[in-house]
Amino acid sequence: SEEYSIANSSEKTFLATIGNAELVQGISELYTITKMISEQQPSILIYEDLIKNIQRVIDGYYWLESDEVGEFSKQLKQIGDTSELVLDEFEKVRAISQQSSLALKQAEDKLKALLKEIAISNWDTPAPFVDGLLKLKRQKGHLLSLKEYRYIDLEKLDKISDKVDSQIEELGKRTIAFLSQDDAMDYYTKVVNEVHESIEKIKTVKDLRPILQQLDEMSHGLDALSEVINGLEIDDTTVKTQILEDVSGIYSRINQTKAHAKLTAKELSATESVAEFGAQLAVLSQSISNGVSNADTPDACDEQLARLMVQLEELESIFSENDEFLDQIYVKRDELHETFEARKQTLLDARQRKAQSLQNAAARILKSIEKRSLKFSESDELNTYFSSDATVMKVGDLVLKLREIDDSVKADDVQAKLKALKEQAIRSLRDKKDIFEDGGNAIKLGKHKFSVNTQALDLTILPKDEKLAFHLSGTEYYQVVDNDLLNECQQFWQQTLVSENRDIYRAEYLAYSIFSNALANKQQLSLEKLTQSEKDLAQIVKDYAAPRYQEGYEKGVHDFDASLILAELLKKYQIQPLLKFTPAARGIANYFWHYADEKSQKYFKQQAKTAQSIKNSFASS
Known part of the structure; x- marks a missing residue:
């Protein structure tokens, strides 16, 4: 018996510790799993049961993981993982099958609706016949696309496709019978004639656009009709020839009407464009006038010119097809450039004259400060003078005014001279004085400070010492203009405008x-x-x-x-x-x-x- 075997066993093995009954149950469970695998009928239910049994055996018989019994747990886990993958594939197949069935059902429903529409027999224009044939052909193409669907019912799909073929053949015969009638194209002829007559009453391009669209739609309809006729099997060549000649005649009439409509549109557009162009040009002229008024600095001149050039380019893009308008636009562009260049040059000249005047005034004040500063005997008195005297403060105001007109060179020069005067006066009272840098805006080379000039160079002509001289703004460069003709016009040197001088407002x-x-x-x-x-x-x-x-x-x-x-x-x-x-x-x-x-x-x-x-x-x- 089992008790006797255990009592008389000389050593304890791993299997002996498990017990005979549990071993037999475990082996039976493994055999059941093996049988499920070998005798299975593949289905979702089978694989779900298999996964559950494997998990139950792994959880119930811990000793299956041991090396002594062959590590059955690893094999069972691999079988379980594989079963889950197979189960996922089952789910995919089922989803794809449902999608394919739904697509086939939708195609069948669409065909039923289409056949119901085609069953109407009282059509009196070619358009419904053509539309019906084209829809049937598109449905045929859709059915061919459905054959690519996985797990679709091909037998049912072929039956639907055969039904579409028979309907195409039947509707084709009806179409040929209708087009063979003498009045088959009367609808197109009537519509084209009405459109042609209505063009004469049109007064604006806007009202003409729907007519052009209608003619385009008729052309597309005839294109489809020609395509359908060429695709139909017509035994009687005479009938096919007559139908194509009728279509060609309608084509010709539509093209004539189109040409008439386009010519009318061009004439109306020309009339409307003249008024619109005049209004746009008037707006541009007003914008130029406002731009000149707002351009109070050279930089503002560039900004206003750039803004107005964009406006002018937009105007050119709208009216580029009319040569007469383009000529006026080109004239306006030249006028625009000349106006703002002249305005900019006037502002630059005025700025330089003002800067020169401010610098001359500062030079006169600095001479007075130099004389006074050398008379002080006490350091406190000297510092009080340079920090609070109205004359010194006036120099500071002049420096600020020079900076406001972007002439940093002259401003720095005046400021440097004022500092030099102060240092010179202090050195006369003390042996030594530190030199301070101006917030990094000056370069210190030994005992000297030089301002950094960031002002753009602009070439101007201005009077200096009763002569005209070329001057680079922001520098001390002056070059006398040696020109007899200009020298004879000295009375006009200070005149900045043709409309104003010293005597005339x-x-x-x-x-x-x-x-x-x-x-x-x-x-x-x-x-x-x-x-x-x-x-x-x-x-x-x-x-x-x-x-x-x-x-x-x-x-x-x-x-x-x-x-x-x-x-x-x-x-x-x-x-x-x-x-x-x-x-x-x-x-x-x-x-x-x-x-x-x-x-x-x-x-x-x-x-x-x-x-x-x-x-x-x-x-x-």
Whole structure:
């Protein structure tokens, strides 16, 4: 018996410690697993049971991991892992099968709906026939794509595909029968004729676009019809030829209508473009005027020019197809560049003149400071003078003004001279004084400090020592201009604008220009137009001054003053029109008339009347 064997055993083995009963149960479980593997009918349920049994055996019989019994646990774990992989594949196959079945069901439902639509037999235009055939062919292509699906029911798919083939054949016969009728293309002919007639009533390009779209859609429909006809088997060649000729005739009519529509669109676009271009150009001109007013520094000139060039390029891209518009755009581009370059140069020249004036004023003050600083005998008095005296503070103000106009070289020069004066005065009181650096903005070489110039070099011409000289801004470089013609024009050296000098105010020049043009009936001006009303006169002055950027009129300032001057001038002219002539000319004429004989007076009166009549007749030419 088992008890006897255990009692009389000379040594204890690993299997003996387990016990015979548990060994038999464990072996039985292993045999069951082996049988499940060898006699299985592959299914999800079988593999799920197999995985559960393996896990139960591993958990229930710990000794299966031992080397003495062959490490069954490792083998069981490998079988369990493999079973889980197989189970995952089962899940994938089931998911794919469901997707394939769903796709096949959707295709079948779609075909049923399509066949129901095709069953309608009262079609009176080619379009439904063509649309039906194209849909059936697309459905046929979709069914061919479904054959690539895994685990799909190919037998059922083939039946559906055969049904589609039979429907294509049947609808093709109906299509041929319809297209063989004499009135088959009447629908297209009627629509094209109506479209052609409606084009004459169109007034805008916007209203014409739907018509062009409709013609394109008809062309696509005829393309599809031709494709369908070529794909159908038509035994009677005569019938096929007649159908294709009918289609070709409709094509020709559609192309004619398209050409007519496009020509009309081009004509309408040209008319609309003129108005739009004029408005865009007016906006651009106003932007240029505002840009010049806002450009109060050379950098601002570059910024405004870049902004307006973008606006001009956008205008060019919109109207690039019209050569006449392009010519005006190119003229406006040149005008834009010239205006801002002139404005920038004027600002640079003004900046350099102001900087030179500030530096000269600082030099005069520094001479006064130098004389006073050498008179102090006490260090405290000297420091008090340099820290609080109004004269020294004035030099600091001048330095700040020089920096505000970006002339750091002159500012540093003045500041350095002021410091040098202070150090010179301190050295006279003390033997030694430390030299301090200016926050890293100066280079110290021994006992000397030199400012770093970061200002961009700009070449200007400005008066210096009663001569014109080339000057590099930010430097002390001056080169006298040796030119006799320029030297003869010395009276104009200080004149920065064509419209203003020391004697003539810009508004006076503006009023004179408008008055002169009105007398000569130029620039769409006349005395009658100027004297209509004061409100209209102010607007005329604004419109006249707006495009004349280079003459430097500021909106709201010079145009306002000019309108006041011009109003008074017109009143004086209406009372005494001969005042437009110089006193000398009026005096000579009066003297001549007083001593002329009656015959000469009569002759000149007649000549004057004739000249006035000619002037009145051709005043508008």
